[in-house]
Amino acid sequence: MILFIQQILNGLTLGSIYSLVALGLTLVYGIMHIPNFAHGAFYMMGGFVAYSLMTKAGVPYWPAILCAAAVSAVIAMVSERLVFRALENALPLHHMIAAIGILLFLEALAHAIWGAEFHRMPTPYTGSVTLAGLSLPTQRILIIVSAFVLMVALNLFLRKTLLGTAILAMAQNREGAFLMGIDANKISLLTFAIAGALAAVAAALFAPINLIYPTMGELVIMKAFVIIILGGMGSISGAIVGGLIIGMAEALAGFYVSSDYKDLIAFAVLVLILALRPEGLFTKGMR
Amino acid sequence: MMNKFSLLGKGGASLFFLLCLFFPLLANNQYQVALMTNIFILALATLGLNLITGYTGQLNLAHGSFMAIGAYTVALLMVKGGWPFWPALLVAVLFTGMLGALLGTVALRLKDHYFAIFTMSLGVIILLILEKWDSLTEGHNGIFGIEPPEGFGLIDFHQILPQYYLALVMLLIGLLVMWRITLSLLGRTFIAIRNSEPLAQAIGINTMRAKLLSFTLSTCYGGLAGGLYSGIVRFVDPSLANIAFTFDMITFMLVGGIGLLFGPIVGCVLLMWLVQSLQFLQEYRMLIFGPILIILVIYFPHGLMGYLHLRRMRRLTRQPSSNATATTKV
Numbered sequence: 001m002i003l004f005i006q007q008i009l010n011g012l013t014l015g016s017i018y019s020l021v022a023l024g025l026t027l028v029y030g031i032m033h034i035p036n037f038a039h040g041a042f043y044m045m046g047g048f049v050a051y052s053l054m055t056k057a058g059v060p061y062w063p064a065i066l067c068a069a070a071v072s073a074v075i076a077m078v079s080e081r082l083v084f085r086a087l088e089n090a091l092p093l094h095h096m097i098a099a100i101g102i103l104l105f106l107e108a109l110a111h112a113i114w115g116a117e118f119h120r121m122p123t124p125y126t127g128s129v130t131l132a133g134l135s136l137p138t139q140r141i142l143i144i145v146s147a148f149v150l151m152v153a154l155n156l157f158l159r160k161t162l163l164g165t166a167i168l169a170m171a172q173n174r175e176g177a178f179l180m181g182i183d184a185n186k187i188s189l190l191t192f193a194i195a196g197a198l199a200a201v202a203a204a205l206f207a208p209i210n211l212i213y214p215t216m217g218e219l220v221i222m223k224a225f226v227i228i229i230l231g232g233m234g235s236i237s238g239a240i241v242g243g244l245i246i247g248m249a250e251a252l253a254g255f256y257v258s259s260d261y262k263d264l265i266a267f268a269v270l271v272l273i274l275a276l277r278p279e280g281l282f283t284k285g286m287r
Numbered sequence: 288m289m290n291k292f293s294l295l296g297k298g299g300a301s302l303f304f305l306l307c308l309f310f311p312l313l314a315n316n317q318y319q320v321a322l323m324t325n326i327f328i329l330a331l332a333t334l335g336l337n338l339i340t341g342y343t344g345q346l347n348l349a350h351g352s353f354m355a356i357g358a359y360t361v362a363l364l365m366v367k368g369g370w371p372f373w374p375a376l377l378v379a380v381l382f383t384g385m386l387g388a389l390l391g392t393v394a395l396r397l398k399d400h401y402f403a404i405f406t407m408s409l410g411v412i413i414l415l416i417l418e419k420w421d422s423l424t425e426g427h428n429g430i431f432g433i434e435p436p437e438g439f440g441l442i443d444f445h446q447i448l449p450q451y452y453l454a455l456v457m458l459l460i461g462l463l464v465m466w467r468i469t470l471s472l473l474g475r476t477f478i479a480i481r482n483s484e485p486l487a488q489a490i491g492i493n494t495m496r497a498k499l500l501s502f503t504l505s506t507c508y509g510g511l512a513g514g515l516y517s518g519i520v521r522f523v524d525p526s527l528a529n530i531a532f533t534f535d536m537i538t539f540m541l542v543g544g545i546g547l548l549f550g551p552i553v554g555c556v557l558l559m560w561l562v563q564s565l566q567f568l569q570e571y572r573m574l575i576f577g578p579i580l581i582i583l584v585i586y587f588p589h590g591l592m593g594y595l596h597l598r599r600m601r602r603l604t605r606q607p608s609s610n611a612t613a614t615t616k617v
Contacts, residue, residue, distance in 0.1 A: 091588075092400070093346060094584050094588055096346075096537075097537060097538060100538070101577045101581035104573045104577040105577030111570055111573075112570075112571050116570070225407065229401060261415065270404070270408045271393075271408050274405050278401075
């Protein structure tokens with residue numbers, strides 16, 4: 001039983017990280033219909049920036065995370081401004097190639113600055129909390145709580161502020177949003193910035209129990225794509241629920257079935273679900 | 288539209304083949320010949336990807352994984368089964384094609400990004416199986432000691448030169464078959480589906496059957512290229528199935544000209560030599576290559592061959608007397 005609860009906790013941790021990454025991906029998809037493979041690179045840069053600030057500059061954990069979020073947000077905005085906006089009327093395939101170009105560039109940049117080795121990020125939260133005979137690592141609790149707080153904050157921002165509703169409006173109906181006087185360029189920049197920041201926070205939260213290396217974003221971004229397909233592309237609640245489902249499935253199957261194949265779970269789940277239900281899990285008639 | 292055999296004109300195509308034919312004489316060293324051999328194999332695989340993605344409009348992110356299946360089929364049959372190369376190659380093509388038909392039946396019910404992410408997942412699953420099924424695939428270590436193809440008479444495929452011409456001949460056969468496909472009614476059916484699937488359906492095309500045929504054929508190309516890769520490189524590891532490799536092929540296709548017969552080959556030759564010439568930068572070469580890729584996509588969205596084609600079209604339309612026949616013949 002204790003082992004089972006521990007796996008649930010692991011699943012929640014993984015799921016929180018996946019949800020944060022998938023949220024940014026789905027927001028960008030909703031606004032601009034870009035399958036942004038560079039999102040994994042924003043995630044990776046966030047991890048590295050937080051790591052360097054902590055180990056080289058001695059910045060404490062939370063300010064380091066904030067700086068990482070800012071840096072990734074800026075990188076995301078620059079990619080939007082320089083690359084995706086220039087491709088506004090291009091085919092989806094061109095967006096994807098451009099995104100791959102950004103991904104290759106940022107990975108090479110990380111490689112040039114930090115090298116190809118694996119780094120482990122320090123964390124001030126090394127202990128664990130004992131609750132009803134269960135020992136729960138603090139960092140994992142922290143990940144779940146922070147991710148939850150961020151999701152609530154994002155939700156409030158999207159629903160209660162003018163800028164947030166502008167993002168939602170543009171995702172629902174582009175032309176309608178333009179007619180209401182929404183500045184599309186500003187909203188795309190903002191969406192990219194939010195997506196980059198979320199990815200960076202996810203990376204910096206996850207890094208202490210994982211590792212940091214230039215290609216760390218690749219598997220995560222592929223799983224995030226699986227999540228937003230399952231949750232319905234562009235759907236915010238879908239990204240959160242999908243992330244948690246994949247995180248749980250991975251943790252439980254990795255423990256009870258085979259840890260060798262745990263990275264396969266997300267993809268196998270997608271293949272099975274789409275083979276049985278080509279329209280996806282939560283989609284509203286859209287394919 | 289832009290689906291005709293030669294966009295450089297017949298002259299350009301002939302020049303290209305003459306260059307390929309005499310390239311070993313022009314090359315400075317054996318390494319360049321071996322590199323060019325590899326490029327031909329990659330181009331053969333990319334030709335297949337161009338059929339399903341360029342002509343039929345379905346973005347297949349598992350193409351590299353299908354190539355890996357072909358490569359592993361040959362490697363395993365030869366090293367663990369003691370088969371000769373040629374029958375192993377035939378089985379590799381058939382097996383990859385069968386797997387393609389099977390997976391395609393499920394995958395092609397999905398559209399757009401759903402199809403792309405579905406195939407991406409298939410690719411990752413194939414990669415992970417190749418990595419983790421140690422007892423069969425030797426995992427990360429890959430399979431060594433694959434014998435080269437058995438020669439005919441004086442031809443000995445242990446040497447670099449016969450390998451080069453083997454790859455060239457295979458590429459030419461692949462190109463010829465692709466040319467016949469794209470000129471046929473079938474090829475036009477594929478293009479109709481790319482341009483608008485509902486419209487194709489409305490004019491009575493069985494789109495599922497056509498897409499499945501295109502997908503199966505494209506995986507056969509992948510299997511053939513993979514099998515050839517095993518016989519010539521004589522070593523396979525799971526990295527072939529990595530999505531990064533499929534991204535490479537998509538890039539070749541797009542830079543050369545997507546949905547154009549010669550696009551994949553031109554893109555492949557160009558970019559492989561570009562990456563090669565940036566080799567002195569070592570692991571930093573992507574710092575240059577990434578931005579070049581972005582610039583190409585922004586300023587040459589139809590690829591190099593598409594750009595040449597458009598220029599030619601514009602020139603032809605300026606001379607109204609010749610355009611009626613010329614535009615249909617180029």
